Amino acid sequence: MPAVENGIPDIVIGRLPIYLRALTHMAQEGDKVTTSSHELGQRLGISSAQIRKDLSHFGEFGKQGTGYHIKYLIEQLRHILNLDQEWSTVIVGAGYIGHALAHYQGFQHRGFRIQRIFDNDPSVIGQDMNGLTVQHVDELSEVMENEGIQVAILAVPASAAQDITDLLVDAGVKSILSYAPINLNVPQGVWVRYNDPVVQMQRMTFYLKSEE
């Protein structure tokens, strides 16, 4: 994953969504039309040089003396990240996490549309979740292939995660966000990222001192 595709470091790609998010907030605040690398960096705790360097991988988006036109830069970042389309996305697993994801408003306008949700528990199949009907995971492969869906969110127990991953990969999924606290094996060309809250929290406790 430090892999360099297009010659652009993955760590740079990783910062672009952060820039995009902050710029979107700026645009919503609506109190200015342009910003500078310095201002953006201040918000994010990133040096202005790094922001300019990162952007320079993709072109020239600013004006000397003025900075960046916020809306224009948003547009450009969305284009770079392939977000000027909506990615149909499936959720696998309709437990508490799947349920929360199905109701999450944050996908809208950020490039993703939750299209389907699957589970294998007969007691939840057929249930409505925010307008989607929970489908049996047996239908997954067929649906995915028919609809050409490339993005999936995995919200199943760790014990099922690898099997479902294999299923997804077979069905043509190219990018998986996994909530299962386990490392997944996928072939080259398939991207996985992990969302394990405990890993994040454990990373912080190192710096804490017990006061008790």
Place this chain on the structure above:
Amino acid sequence: MPAVENGIPDIVIGRLPIYLRALTHMAQEGDKVTTSSHELGQRLGISSAQIRKDLSHFGEFGKQGTGYHIKYLIEQLRHILNLDQEWSTVIVGAGYIGHALAHYQGFQHRGFRIQRIFDNDPSVIGQDMNGLTVQHVDELSEVMENEGIQVAILAVPASAAQDITDLLVDAGVKSILSYAPINLNVPQGVWVRYNDPVVQMQRMTFYLKSEE
């Protein structure tokens, strides 16, 4: 956050929970007593040299020729990460995400115990969530200080996130995992990490090609 405390790079700290998780899985599989940096690296897609180097910041935990005793290394990592205690944790926000977190089993045995959950919506206050009663956010400061809680999970809308953060910081919280898609300002000595699924997904779409 690239800050070097104790002289140990934060990026190294960030990998320790990943090692810990994989080792715990190995221990659960129970088919062997020791592992090697090579085997662990294979599982995680990390070089064996990096694993050995990372561990060497903290001491010598292996034996030449044999590798690492899995349970012993788990114990040591837990100690390094301050996980040989349970951190009392509060959840702020009892919406879909807070609800899912309250029911998440993954905190157990990994260093955290969800102790309280707060919201400001009268219609959810008093509700039971997996054994916890949702409390009004007005009680937050007093409870936190009385109980000396240092760890919080933020699951409120972006619009409320900074205000609640200020409240938490005032009440002595030192580490926050935020689900709000917004950058938070905190004073030095307070740690924040973010869990925005969309940011993770946007990072992957860069590598995708639309097939439609």
Place this chain on the structure above:
DNA sequence: TAGATTGTTAATCGATTAACAATC
């Protein structure tokens, strides 16, 4: 114009890897 800020280069800094002596 003067001030501000970009994009870029070169220097610095830090992280990863390769290699190997030590040794179980």
Place this chain on the structure above:
DNA sequence: TAGATTGTTAATCGATTAACAATC
């Protein structure tokens, strides 16, 4: 013993930062 694997050093590689000419 021979084979395996550690911990560590030095070399390599890559990322960040400082500085500044260009220019809006």
